[in-house]
Amino acid sequence: MQPEGVAQIEDTVRATLRDVLGLTAERVAAFDATTPLFGALPELDSMAVAGLLTELEDRLGILIEDDDVDADMLETFGALTRFASDKALQ
Template identity: 50%
Template sequence: MEVQQQIAQILDEVLSLKGRSATFSASTPLLGAVPELDSMAVVAVISELEERLGIEVADDEIDGQVFETFGSLCAFAEGKLAA
């Protein structure tokens, strides 16, 4: 499964979006635009990313820019996979 599809699935499951993530494009805003994405949800999303993608995310790597758009979150995860 492609990384973007996995991330969309993670967002859908963690945030209970009921399939809304299937319409996300790279420019879809997340933080501040998806009401379900609060600070606790960010932690849950990161935990799922780590578990499902096999990556490690340090606390100091996460800021608002990572969760700004669906594309920025995907790019972050893809960068971690390439490292």
């Protein structure tokens, strides 16, 4: 069972990936916790990471510090969603 709000955050992460990276809704809907992101999605290059994180900050009302960002948080869809949930629900 997920904590309250996690499903909404997951939806926001999906929508942000779709909008920032220009992915189709169907493609993003198929992402699960193990779907690889950085290094696997050609659309998610280093410039797109900055835009993605900025947009997540705006949509979730969170602050992402430089030292929060590492390869692990962007490795999979599940890792990114957990990171966003941890930030938004703390």
